[in-house]
Structure formats: C-alpha cells, structure tokens
Amino acid sequence: MKRRRFVQGAAALALLGVRPAQAALPTIPSLDAWLAGRAPRFERIKLSIPALADNGFAVPMRVIVDGPFAPGPHVKSIRLFSETNPVSDMAIFEFPVPIERVEVESRIRLAGTQQVVAVAEMTDGRVYAMATEVIVTLAGCMDGT
Amino acid sequence: MLRSLALVAACVAAIAAHGQQRPIATDALRSGLAYVGADVRAMQADDLANPGFLWVQRGEALFTENCASCHRDAASMRGVAARYPAYDASSSSVLDIEARIDQCRTQRQRKPAFGRESDDLLALATFVTHQSRGMPINVSIDGPARESFARGEAFYRQRHGQMNLACTNCHDQNYGKRLYTETMSQGHGSAFPAYRLEWQALGSLQRRLRACLFGVRAEMPRPGAPELTDVELYLAWRANGLPVESPGVRR
C-alpha cells in the first residue's frame, strides 16, 4: 500500500517536474514582511509547478513538506507567494491538527513569467522555503467570446 | 491476390459511401490531447481533477429533474452524442445536441427553451455527451444531411477575416506546427463541450468555433447560427472514428 502510493506520487511528481531548488528568494515585499528577518532553510519543502504553463489562468501546483514529523514540530502552515501578480499573497494552507502527510495541490493563476515561492512554517517557528520559475505565455490567438 | 483485391474493393466502397476522402486519414487522426501540454492531459484524465465534471454533475441533476420522466436514466443516452449533429425530420434541419435538447424542451415538454450558451443547456449537453465518452464519433452525412455537410465543408475551406485564413490552412495543412508557443491541433470537436483554461469555464464547440473566427479577425456568427451547425457536422464527419472525450480539457 505504501509502496504503491510512493510510486504513484513519484510518477505524478515527475509529471509536474520537481526541479533543482534555488537557494535564494526573489524580492517580494509581503513575503519579506511576513518573514520578519527569519532566514528560511531551502530544504524539506518541495514546490512543483510545470516549467512552462499551458495557460496562465490555471497552472497546476503541488507543495509537499517531507516528514516524518512526530514527535517533533509539525507543519503549521504553508504560504504561497507570487513575484509579479497584482496580489502577491496567493494562498495560505493551514494545518491546525498535526498530520504526517503534508501535501496540497491546487491550481494557481500567474499573470506572466515569474517565480513562485512556497514557505512552510513549523510549530517551533522554523521556516522552510522553495522558489521556482514558471514561464507563462499568452495564447496563440485572441478569444473574443 | 484475391484478398488484396477484396481489400481494395472494400476501401473504394468505403470512400464511395462517404463520397470523398477525408482530409486526414483515419490512422493519422489525433485527438487534441496530442497537441496540448502534459498538465492539460493530466487534468482531463483525472475525473476528480477535471473541472468539466462540475458541469456534468449539474447536468445530471437537470436531467433527473427534467428528462428522466421520459428518458429514464443516463444509460439511455449512451451512444446518442456520438451520432450528433444529426438530421432531424421534424424540423427538416441538422441539429447539434444543444439544439436537440432545446427542441425537446420546447416541442415536447412545452417549456421555455434553456437558450443557447445558457449554463443549464451547457450542463445538460455536457452530461448527455459525456454518456458517449470513449465511443467513436459516428455521424451520418447521407441523404438530407448532405446539404448541411456541403455548406459546412465550404465554410471550413473558405478564407475568413482580416487574416484571410481558412480552417484547413491551420488544421489540415499545419497541425503539429507552432502558433506562437502553442502547437496547432487537427481541429476536432471530439472533446467538446470542454473546459477551456482560456475561458476559465466549460463551453460549447460553437463557442470554440466563434473564438477561432475571432482569432482570424472575422465577424463571429451569433451562437446558434446555422453555419456553425454546418461546420459542426463537417468536423464530426472529419473526426469519425475518434472517441468522444467530453468533458475535455483544453488550453
């Protein structure tokens, strides 16, 4: 059961293309304000977004924080930030109850080619982060319908 | 020798039955899925992630409420959409699924039409078409449908708009090539009604055709215009054999 889940997960992750993590974050004012001087560690959190988005209106996103967690600190929340969208705070996923599998998938809107940042906050205050660049282009034809 | 003769005879008979050869040979037919990115393919493949099912679900509720008294259940709709657009004797015209549903509504149920492109009609059309998912498109262009088919083919081959492009220029002559960053498809309607990411919603094949015409800077026929149904019929014939995919997901 566990092995099948791992294989499924690995195959699905390959589809979304986990790319080598960057060790720096783009400048995003609301992200810097929230970090309030804390230095994030670039490990443990995996943000998967296709390198080239089919359409900026709906870009698949998956974020995973690697366990195990118990008995130590667990994930309190995961925040998503956009580098160049008009609204930089994209989403906050909260985990009020400890859980061993911290994995969230959704679809995001990206206004253009940019970096997206995922930050996980642990119950002990530790912060993990990952940034990934996504290329977003316009549609080939205009649609007036 | 005899067997190959028989094979040739069968092919000739098949071509004669259609009256003409299709622009894309059967074994070269490819769903639009072959021309989108992996994430769009994945979105369509997973029924739990495919946003089109929000409309299928709504359509199911509408079907139960409005149609089940005569049509019993969803299973009774299996195979129907694969044969549409189809000639309807009572109106002496070719109807697509949306028109057929609204005809039932107004003529048999004596209720106000849902209306072209209305959310309810879209949901119902998607639900009905979805019952044929996986089945090969199998429309007839024989007899009274022939005129509509001929008009549809003419429209498809005619240049439109400021860009002076005909459907065939892209979808027969240049499929697989890039239009900006997108790869052009063969232009089949087999995934429709489909969730289009650009629309952020599910929409009909007619909407997609109108969008393409807008794209070549042509005046769009109004939704429900007869020329759009003609083109729908031509496209379905051109795609005969491809499986119905609705609700598809496209860019």
Added chain:
Amino acid sequence: MMEARINVPAKVARNEPFEVRLQIRHAMETGYRTDDTGKAIPRNVVRNVTCRYNGDVVFAAQLSSGIAANPYLRFFVTARSSGELVFEWVDDAGVRVTERAPVIVA
C-alpha cells in the same frame, strides 16, 4: 448555485492520512476585469475554506485571486473513527456554503 464536488475514499484506515479532493464552481473574479461598458467587475473570490472532522478544523485554506477559477484543492486528513467531514467556504459576496461527506474508518 455553487456546484461543488467532494471526493473522499469509500473506506479509510484508522489514523492513516487519506486524500480529500474538493472542486468548487466559482469564477474567482479577480477585480481586474472590465465589462463591455468598461466598468470594473468587482472582485469576488472564495476566501476561506475549512474542513472539519467531527467538529475540529483539520485543514483550512485562505485563497485569493491568485487561485484559478473553479478552485481545486487536494489535501490529506486523518481520522481516528468514522464520522463526518464538514466543508465550509465563503466568498467576498458573503455567500456561505456547507457540504458534508461521511468518513468510514475500516
């Protein structure tokens, strides 16, 4: 009517994380679009989504215009015993929706 689709496995194992899928029909209007007369269409997005298991919030999401239309969420929760997942969300217009899904612990 805000159509929604929720998927929870038919049976789950005690204390083992199981997958929850939620899809909400909602335009997630960004507030940056204009209508045909040029007037701005006001922002209306699904703001808060909560998932409660037997009364306790086990997952919550605060969304924004940066989340795609017809928001889709896939996440994991665990259950100690059979019960009910209650989903609740509200949008900028104040429309509040509650949906339920049973959880059967095998």
